[in-house]
Amino acid sequence: MAEYPSLTSAVEPLALGEPIVAAAWLGDTPVLALADGSIRLGEAHDARSQQAHPDAAILVAASDGRRLMTGGDDGRVVATDANGEMETLADEKGKWIDAVATQDGAVAWSAGRNVRARPARGETKSLDIPSTCRGLAFFPKGYRLAVAHYNGATLWFPNAGKPELLNWSGSHLDATVSPDGRFLITSMQENTLHGWRITDAKNMRMAGYPAKTRSLSWSNDGKWLATSGADACIIWPFSGKDGPMGQSPRECGVRANVPVTRVAFHPAALVVAIGFDDGLVMISRITDASELLVRRPAEEPENARISALAWDATGARLLFGAESGDAGLLTLPKP
Numbered sequence: 546m547a548e549y550p551s552l553t554s555a556v557e558p559l560a561l562g563e564p565i566v567a568a569a570w571l572g573d574t575p576v577l578a579l580a581d582g583s584i585r586l587g588e589a590h591d592a593r594s595q596q597a598h599p600d601a602a603i604l605v606a607a608s609d610g611r612r613l614m615t616g617g618d619d620g621r622v623v624a625t626d627a628n629g630e631m632e633t634l635a636d637e638k639g640k641w642i643d644a645v646a647t648q649d650g651a652v653a654w655s656a657g658r659n660v661r662a663r664p665a666r667g668e669t670k671s672l673d674i675p676s677t678c679r680g681l682a683f684f685p686k687g688y689r690l691a692v693a694h695y696n697g698a699t700l701w702f703p704n705a706g707k708p709e710l711l712n713w714s715g716s717h718l719d720a721t722v723s724p725d726g727r728f729l730i731t732s733m734q735e736n737t738l739h740g741w742r743i744t745d746a747k748n749m750r751m752a753g754y755p756a757k758t759r760s761l762s763w764s765n766d767g768k769w770l771a772t773s774g775a776d777a778c779i780i781w782p783f784s785g786k787d788g789p790m791g792q793s794p795r796e797c798g799v800r801a802n803v804p805v806t807r808v809a810f811h812p813a814a815l816v817v818a819i820g821f822d823d824g825l826v827m828i829s830r831i832t833d834a835s836e837l838l839v840r841r842p843a844e845e846p847e848n849a850r851i852s853a854l855a856w857d858a859t860g861a862r863l864l865f866g867a868e869s870g871d872a873g874l875l876t877l878p879k880p
Contacts, residue, residue: 550837550838552839552877553838553840553841555875555876555877556874557588557589557873557875558872558873559577559592559871559872560872561577561579561585561866561870561871561872563579563580563870564848565577565579565580565852565853565870566579566605566615566853567605567606567608567613567615567853567866568855568872569606569608569610569613569855570608570610570855570858571586571626571627572611573627574586574627575588575855575857575862575874576613576625576627577853577872578603578606578853579603580602580603581603582597582598582599582600582601582602582617584597584629586625586627588874589874595625595631597625597631598617598618598619598621601617601619601621602617602618603615603616604618604642604643605643605644607645608855609649609650610858611627612624612625612626612647614634614645614647614654615645616641617642619639620637620639620640620656621636621642634652634654634663635654635663637656640657641657642654642655642656643655643657643677643679644678644679644681644693646682648685649665650665651664651665651683653683653690653703655678655681658674658675658677658678659671659672659673660673660678660681660690660692662690667704672692675694675695675696676695677694677695678692678694679717679718680692680693680717681693682720682729684722684726685723688702689701689702691720691729692720693719694717695715695716696717697710697711698717698731700729700743711729711741713739713741715735715739716735717733717739718732718757718759719731719758721761721763723767723783724763724765724766725767726743727742727783728740728742728749728783728788730751730761730770732757732758734757736754736757736758736774737751737752737753737758738751738752738758740788740789742788747787749788749789749790751772751789751794753775754774754775754779755774756775756804757774758773759773759806760772760773760774760805760809762809762817763810764817764831765812768783769781769782769783769815771797771808771809771817772808773804773805773808774804774805776800776801776802776804777798777799778797778798778808778817778819779795780794780797780817780831782795796834797817797819797834797836798817798827800825803825804822805819805822806850806851806852807819807820807852807854808820812859812860813859814860816828816830816860818854820850820851820867821850822849822851823843823849824840824842824846824850824851826838826854826863826865826873828863839865839873840865843867843869843871848867848869849867849868849869850867850868851865851866852866852867852868853867853872860877862875
């Protein structure tokens with residue numbers, strides 16, 4: 546890997562022994578959710594591990610920067626704060642939690658064909674949908690939720706109004722809403738992305754992926770959407786009124802025959818962190834595609850794929866994790 550300028554010496558390695566489901570920052574505290582149901586908080590010198598889902602697996606996770614919400618195959622949704630304090634928010638009596646989302650203290654989760662949403666203060670509301678929900682996303686403003694499911698997505702104000710159905714044939718998986726609230730994008734079973742312009746439900750299709758796109762990340766200005774699912778990080782432009790329609794995406798981190806598995810935009814700069822199927826992690830500046838190596842490929846390729854990436858709020862540190870249980874914390878050198 547001599548062709549890449551390297552930041553590997555600035556990485557604190559971590560070996561956790563269990564597949565890593567998600568990474569997040571709760572203030573200045575790095576947090577990793579593990580498949581064995583545990584939450585690992587803190588850096589190596591002060592690390593502590595607590596069991597959020599005893600005798601169960603964590604399936605999904607989401608963070609609003611204050612708490613990490615995890616959903617397990619025990620049917621429970623659990624909130625964990627930076628001090629390790631845990632609160633059970635829901636118990637679906639053994640039904641698997643398929644998706645979870647959170648924003649400003651509000652939380653939403655799905656179990657089968659039922660979606661529930663709970664504001665930071667207030668009553669939990671429920672919505673039955675046409676099929677199992679795999680993707681949830683809050684809109685950036687207001688208490689509004691996007692729900693991905695078979696043959697489209699549903700827009701839902703839990704406290705008022707009739708849900709609005711956005712139709713498009715096929716199985717819709719993950720969901721994300723642009724930071725300005727203008728676009729909803731879903732990943733699909735058919736190795737494509739689909740989108741809608743919220744104002745008029747205009748459809749948009751982003752195709753050509755060799756694999757499923759399971760990681761989506763917006764730039765801080767909302768003008769770019771980074772995606773996994775190809776042998777490079779594919780970045781779609783969203784600055785125009787029609788989003789990416791009629792425009793070509795950019796590519797960063799091109800590596801022949803090595804799929805990108807996770808992406809995470811820097812919170813302030815046009816820089817994206819990219820994780821690969823072989824365990825390599827890099828950061829790339831999208832304006833000129835310059836690259837810096839963060840982690841070399843794993844020596845053992847089995848289960849090496851990067852499964853979690855998260856920048857802290859300042860963009861000074863990057864947390865990453867792999868299905869092998871290996872993780873690392875990059876601290877960027879000060880200029």
